[in-house]
Amino acid sequence: MSRKQDLCQEVIFNEYFNQMFDETVAPVQLDTSEADEPKTPKTQWISEKSDGKLACSYCQVIFPDVQVQREHYKLDWHRYNLKQSLGEKSSVTEEEFNQKTANDDISSISGSDSEEEENSLDTYATAQGKMFLKNKSGQIFSLYKCIFISNKKQEVSEINYYKKFKETCQDNKQWTILMLGGGHFAGAVFDYLTPVVHKTFHCYTVRAGQGGSQSSKDGKSGGSHPKSAGASLRRYNEQALVDHVTKILSSWSEEIKKSSLVFFRASGPYNRGVLFGGKEPLLDRTDPRLRPIPFSTGRATYAEVKRVHFELCTASVYGSLSEAVSQFAQQKTPERDSRRGKVRTINRAKSREVVERPLPGAPSESNSDDEQEANIVSALLEVSFEGLEEFTDSLTPEQRSLRKKKPKKSKNQKLKEKEEARKKNLIDIASKGNVLLLEEVLNERLKTFDHMSKESVAQECFNEALDNDGNSFLHLAAMNEHEDLLQYLLNNQADPCLKNKNQHTPYTCTTSKLSREVFKKFAKENPDKYNYNKAHIPTNALTEEELAEKKRAQRKVKRVKEKEKKKENHLKQQEEDHKQRFLNLSDREKRALAAERRIMNVQGKVIARCFLCGVDIAGKVPFEYLDNRFCSIDCLKGHRMKSTQKV
Structure with a gap:
């Protein structure tokens, strides 16, 4: 919505809202009746005629005797003026009160159903878990009270709202939301409106149909726990839920420490035990950053966590006090919504008519001439007992004894059960x-x-x-x-x-x-205590030091092999280079090189190569023609074909 309107929704982290939330912000505690009717100070009513006489200072009337005064105190008119006096408002006369109640409008008579109480800012704020604050410009803010107050015993007037807001919403905009219930877990850490980390999961821990966790059922059943597969699965999942939540919150510990506020919802003693139970609880109950979520939520999901975070960090901004009054007066409190249908109204300003009724035992007055006397007729009846027979039981004595006696457990059976x-x-x-x-x-x-x-x-x-x-x-x-x-x-x-x-x-x-x-x-x-081969326990397992030494030896062998392979590849490359250089020579150069090698290696090894493929043919019988030497007949044929083509 536009900020120019009298009512808008603002995220409390925004710079615009931070400018409006100045150091003069203070709580508002004012009824809506202020916008319609100004308060008039109550003045003491003193009448000259009331001196030494019976009178009512609230209704400003004088009574002739005590009986009339007592009857007056029972009237709704007196109760209405008494309530007006408590609110520091002027009283009304009996005629004005009758006009108010002429249209069956008695909503202002009862103290519990009063419009002023229903429409007060304090009542609305309490129902919504919020509080109303006002700045020097007259703007009204509606925020959740838990953002500022961590202790229920803390007085509202003792809080520095600007300092609290600066610590939790301006300097540090990181909040943590945790929700746990029904085997569902959802949590996230938000920086401004952006989730830093989030996680959701579900474990089957709630008993279908009957509801409740398995641990609560086991606690009520004493020593005899249910043995069904579902019960065993739920017990396992309860422990798995604790392990998962512990692992997640441990990994988030640094982000949670950075958060300015931590909101949580953990319904029931089991879920609260997950977060706050154990020797080393995941969350410290004494942490001043902890806040329970102040409104009802749905199932713990990531979407619900985002909704809760957005709801908590959203404030309603009203243009003025009168605008705030008119806006919230249109909304209905839960008590107001619960009333259905029309209420039967009675004009209690008028005295109830006295109707004389005869007493229950008093004889009614009537003409004795019109009544007829009733004649009482008596007769003697004879009762015979000849047809009566003795009561007969259909059960035999053995059956009757079995019904009376409960089967006793034998000693062996008792020992077995124990x-x-x-x-x-x-x-x-x-x-x-x-x-x-x-x-x-x-x-x-x-x-x-x-x-x-x-x-x-x-x-x-x-x-x-x-x-x-x-x-x-x-x-x-x-x-x-x-x-x-x-x-x-x-x-x-x-x-x-x-x-x-x-x-x-x-x-x-x-x-x-x-x-x-x-x-x-x-x-x-303990190598000699048991036969670990029988127990299937491997005893040749290496320690960490031994494993490290083994890996070092393997790396050393690998390096030696790589070095040898590299050297071998180098020799092969050299051989290929020599071979290629020989092949690039002409036949005459090859014959000259062969002759030179023979002269140089008279005492040693003579290197001779094939004139076509360059393979070493030292120690072999070559194939020759025209002083050309070859390693095979195929090379000889190939050389002759090559020479023929040149010609």
């Missing part, structure tokens, strides 16, 4: 990777078997098959990729050679590189 519950608890501990709880289990077992050593108890405790597949603690820890738990178990007599029913060892159960490194490191530090 053992299953114990193994479920241990499986849950191993699946979550809780080392502290596992230490408590070991300490309790040590107290029970105090006559045994710690190594024996740990070996018996941690090498137990926990589920129907024969998986031990090491199997479960390796499947769930808990490296700390793996290290703790291996240091406390857990056997890596154990196999489950599928003949898999703990090492082969995991595909995690970090988990396998834990096994390799333990095997290298």
Whole structure:
């Protein structure tokens, strides 16, 4: 919209808005009634006739007795004037009040439904999470309150709005938006209106149909957690969600530190635990830059994050106070929108008519001549009990005894259920990777078997098959990729050679590189403790230093080979050069060169070449004609044909 209009939407980062937001900006707290009716100071009403008599100073009337005064205090006229007095407005007479209520307009009578309260700037600002500010030019700004206020207990009058605005919107225009809910994560860091980094992803963590996260369901179910495939998938995805969010925010740590404000939405204790829970929380609750998003949002998507950012950094600019009042008065608050249909109105200014009704027990007055006396007729009836029979039960005594007695569980069945519950608890501990709880289990077992050593108890405790597949603690820890738990178990007599029913060892159960490194490191530090070939753990794995030395040796061998190959290529090139120079000679020059070589190398090797192709024919029987020598008969024929063509 154009800036010349009385109302426009401005991005608070713009230079135009920064010029309007000067040091004189202060909050506005004013009702709309100021634009229509000026406040008149309340003056004390003193009547000469009221001296020593009963009177109402709000309505300015005198009463003859106490009963009339009490009735007056119950009238809506008195309540209306009382409300006018609280607002420092003048009172109205009874005739004026009757005119106001003649058209069934009673909206101004009730304190909860008053127009002044509904149409006040403060009420509208509270409903929208905003606040209204005014500069020296009389312009009104509507901004979200969370941009300036971080603490709910902080007073509005104590804030330096220009300083806060300069810190968060002028000097540093980088904001961070984070949204988490229902397994959806969306986040972005904006510099002005441009996203610097952004990321969205979704994990299946919410129970379809029933809603709620799997962790909350497990917390309510006690020790017996659901065993379905969906429940297991949701538990895994909850941990994956935490890992993904941790990884993303860790990679964004530098950008988040640069941000002047960090807005977040994390609905529910689980989502807030992702951001603020744990020993090292991703976000610090005491960070003064943290702000919850002050309005309702949709699903966490990148489009929603951009919408939230644009909504937060957009301000409404009104030309004047009267214009602001007229603009927001047209909008409806949630309470006003919730009213549907017409309200039944009653003129409460008039007294209710007294209708005399007879008491419930009082006899009504009537002519006794018109009434007829009722004759009461009595008769004697004989009742016979001859047809009654004794109650018969259709159940046999055995069936009746079975219905009364509940089947009792045998001792073996109780022990079996107790053992299953114990193994479920241990499986849950191993699946979550809780080392502290596992230490408590070991300490309790040590107290029970105090006559045994710690190594024996740990070996018996941690090498137990926990589920129907024969998986031990090491199997479960390796499947769930808990490296700390793996290290703790291996240091406390857990056997890596154990196999489950599928003949898999703990090492082969995991595909995690970090988990396998834990096994390799333990095997290298304890080479004689277990048969690592049986455990399928490679023991010939090289250390980082050994790998570096091996690579250096390979590079050295490669350099030597390249040097030899280069030398060989150089010799071949020299040979080709000599060969080409020989071929460029005429036949006479070739014969002269051959004769010269023979003379020079009487005592040594004589180099002789074919007159056509230039191949070395030393030590071979050449093919000759006219003192021309060749390596083969084909070269001889080719030379003769060449000589013939020249002739």
